Every structure is written in C-alpha cells, then in structure tokens.
Amino acid sequence: MLDSPAAQVPTLSLADQARDPDGFAAALGNSFERFGFAIVADHGIPTDLIDQAWAETKALFELPEDEKRGYFAPGGGGARGYTPFKTEIAKDAKVVDLKEFWHVGRELPAGHRYEAQMSPNVWPTRPEGFKPVFLDLFKAFDTAGDKLLSAIARHLKLAPDWFDPAVKDGNSVLRLLHYPPIPADAEGVRAGAHEDINLITLLLGAEEAGLELLDRANGRWLSIKPPEGAMVVNVGDMLQRLTNHVLPSTTHRVVNPPPERRGHSRYSMPFFLHPAPDFLIQTLPATITAENPNRYPTPITAHDYLYERLVEIGLIKK
Numbered sequence: 291m292l293d294s295p296a297a298q299v300p301t302l303s304l305a306d307q308a309r310d311p312d313g314f315a316a317a318l319g320n321s322f323e324r325f326g327f328a329i330v331a332d333h334g335i336p337t338d339l340i341d342q343a344w345a346e347t348k349a350l351f352e353l354p355e356d357e358k359r360g361y362f363a364p365g366g367g368g369a370r371g372y373t374p375f376k377t378e379i380a381k382d383a384k385v386v387d388l389k390e391f392w393h394v395g396r397e398l399p400a401g402h403r404y405e406a407q408m409s410p411n412v413w414p415t416r417p418e419g420f421k422p423v424f425l426d427l428f429k430a431f432d433t434a435g436d437k438l439l440s441a442i443a444r445h446l447k448l449a450p451d452w453f454d455p456a457v458k459d460g461n462s463v464l465r466l467l468h469y470p471p472i473p474a475d476a477e478g479v480r481a482g483a484h485e486d487i488n489l490i491t492l493l494l495g496a497e498e499a500g501l502e503l504l505d506r507a508n509g510r511w512l513s514i515k516p517p518e519g520a521m522v523v524n525v526g527d528m529l530q531r532l533t534n535h536v537l538p539s540t541t542h543r544v545v546n547p548p549p550e551r552r553g554h555s556r557y558s559m560p561f562f563l564h565p566a567p568d569f570l571i572q573t574l575p576a577t578i579t580a581e582n583p584n585r586y587p588t589p590i591t592a593h594d595y596l597y598e599r600l601v602e603i604g605l606i607k608k
C-alpha cells in the first residue's frame with residue numbers, strides 16, 4: 291500500500307489580511323491548529339532591508355572569535371549580544387546545538403519600568419552598519435507581528451486589538467543565527483528538537499534546508515520548505531499555554547545537511563515575539579471546555595515563565 295502524500299504547511303499571503311481579515315484569520319488559525327506552523331508570504335518586511343541584514347549577519351560572524359567573545363556576557367542568559375558555538379542545549383537533550391547566535395532586544399528609553407527585566411542592547415563596533423539595520427529590522431518584525439497577532443485574536447474570537455496591551459514594550463528578541471559548516475564526524479545536530487518559549491516566532495532564512503516539524507498527525511518529521519523570501523511563523527509555549535493548547539506549540543529541529551551541503555554555513559533570523567514581562571499568562575476562558583479543561587489553573591507572569599525556561603536550556607545557571 292502506498293503512503294498518502296506527506297502533508298505540506300500551506301503558504302498564506304499577509305496581503306490578504308487587509309482585504310479579508312476574517313478569511314486570513316481562519317487560514318492562519320487552521321494552519322496553526324493542524325501544524326503549529328504557517329508559511330507567510332507578502333509579510334511587508336522590505337527585501338532590501340532583509341538583504342542588508344543578511345550581509346551584516348555574515349560580516350558579524352566572520353569577526354575573529356576573540357572579538358565576538360568580547361560581546362558574550364556569561365550569566366546574562368544570552369539575552370543580548372553574542373552566545374558562542376555549542377552553548378545552548380535543547381531541553382532534555384544530551385548534546386549541545388551546533389550554532390552560534392546574537393540577540394538584539396527592544397530599545398527602551400532610560401528609566402522605563404521594564405528596565406530591570408529587559409537588558410540594554412549590546413552593539414558591536416564592527417560591522418559598521420549593524421546597529422541601524424537591526425533597529426529598522428526589529429521595528430519591521432514588530433509591525434508584521436502585530437498583524438499576525440491581530441489575526442490570531444480574530445481566530446480566537448477576541449477583539450482584533452486584544453494583544454496590543456500584552457505586547458506593548460514587550461520583551462521580544464531578534465536572534466541572528468549561524469550554523470557553521472559541519473564536519474562529517476560531527477556529534478549532535480544544528481538545533482535539537484525543541485519548542486519555542488514565546489508567543490509566536492517569525493523566522494526568515496528557512497529556504498536553506500534543515501528545518502523540520504514533528505507532525506502531530508502521524509509522529510513523523512516534516513521538512514519545511516518556504517518559497518523564496520517567505521516567513522515561517524510558529525506558535526510558542528506561551529501562546530499554547532494562553533490558549534489551553536487550542537493553538538499547539540510544535541516540536542521542531544534543524545537537521546544537519548546532506549554531504550554536498552556540509553561545507554556551507556546556514557544562517558537564519560527568528561524574531562521571538564514576547565509579551566511584556568508583567569503580562570499574566572492566564573488561560574483564555576473561551577478555550578476552557580468540558581473536553582478541554584483548564585490545563586493551567588495557576589497563572590504566571592511572562593517574566594517568571596521565561597526565567598524558568600532559560601534555566602532549562604542552559605542559558606541561565608541556577
């Protein structure tokens with residue numbers, strides 16, 4: 291008997307949101323309920339800005355190892371600046387991930403009430419254009435994220451602006467990721483199986499193969515192959531918890547390349563969209579039913595939840 295053809299994560303157009311907000315919300319919601327993932331084209335982030343960001347990212351990771359390590363703050367939870375190769379480990383994994391990364395956070399005015407929970411950015415002196423490009427890209431991700439959250443709110447039958455206060459001055463992080471070439475005898479994988487911590491993740495760069503999701507329908511790994519320039523969007527654990535698992539946070543990983551691509555680096559840019567630190571993650575009443583009783587009777591702030599999870603993935607030592 292032949293297997294049925296593997297399911298594919300559908301590609302949606304964010305341009306449809308303005309034309310048909312309910313239709314877009316339904317398509318996004320259905321894709322999330324089925325896969326925990328969606329592919330979103332026409333996301334509105336300008337191509338030239340993205341191209342500049344790739345150029346800055348490559349130049350950054352090409353800096354000498356000592357120079358990059360000068361931007362590493364041990365004990366800082368990797369929240370800002372550089373985190374070296376082989377530092378992060380997926381929850382419950384045995385071997386560290388084969389990646390290095392840089393985190394850009396939100397710029398807050400001095401004296402802001404979230405100053406204690408959201409560290410100031412670290413900016414490298416080289417490459418020169420880094421700071422303005424990533425300030426712009428952070429804003430562009432914020433705008434795309436707001437549109438997606440508004441569609442999610444519609445899908446959940448909440449007011450379209452329901453998430454606005456939750457994410458205002460939120461603790462989102464833009465991660466620039468470099469997976470170096472892989473020697474044939476490498477131990478471990480580029481990114482071990484994990485779930486994201488935040489509300490939703492907006493990812494650029496998954497055209498270079500490797501990203502796979504664990505399909506809940508059959509327990510198999512499914513490759514994600516976005517068209518050129520499209521964004522991969524997935525549900526994180528905070529949104530899963532808020533929605534009592536109506537929107538599931540799906541396990542995913544980045545596998546090592548086949549021999550002919552081993553000599554190439556892979557770069558990606560996930561924007562982890564977080565709520566404000568004092569946002570209370572409290573199960574949405576409409577998602578609690580007789581068949582799906584409240585899985586999280588005790589609410590938790592986004593800040594406390596994040597802290598617990600960063601300990602688990604080795605970025606904060608207890």
Ligand SMILES: O=C(O)CCC(=O)C(=O)O
Nearest residue numbers: 467486496501544558560
């Ligand atoms: O690099 C990718 O394609 C995915 C990265 C990822 O899942 C993560 O950093 O959480």
Ligand SMILES: [Fe+2]
Nearest residue numbers: 484485486542
């Ligand atoms: Fe992830």
